Amino acid sequence: QKEVEQDPGPLSVPEGAIVSLNCTYSNSAFQYFMWYRQYSRKGPELLMYTYSSGNKEDGRFTAQVDKSSKYISLFIRDSQPSDSATYLCAMSEWSTLTFGKGTMLLVSP
């Protein structure tokens, strides 16, 4: 059964901190990995996507995938209060996305 686990938080950090968000999964067939940001009562917003293992950087965001450990991470550098949201990991084996439950991040000024 496809399953994605994500700590719901909340994760509270001061402005400027480095944030680490993580997901684990059990299905070794997952090969596409994404991070979405969701503000309250809004739709998920695609932040980053990666294929297979490795790192990908986009501005203050870095996504890491370790398929051998079935573990993915999103790092946010120099976190801002506007980064306060729920972060959803999502992954796919073929064509449908399986989401984690999301981690709520609170960045205080």
Place this chain on the structure above:
Amino acid sequence: EPEVTQTPSHQVTQMGQEVILRCVPISNHLYFYWYRQILGQKVEFLVSFYNNEISEKSEIFDDQFSVERPDGSNFTLKIRSTKLEDSAMYFCASSAGRQDSLGAFFGQGTRLTVV
């Protein structure tokens, strides 16, 4: 910036009634999806649609659900006879390619409340 738009933002309906949720995907996208999120739960896949037919559907997408792309721009989700447990946020999404390779872009959602 192109975006997926959904209407209405909130729909209240009585149990047993039919509802139609509407979406306008990003114009050059070819793949369309519906997801739902029950309050406090995960975002769950319902159905994907490509080339005017359903390409994949989940166990949630039973005979009470149907999708249609009636006019080349709109993409609709119909729930034939709503149940209390259908209350959720329904998200439409679209992608240029298969969502697993490029990621999908989501609309703001329609909050469906069944009373």
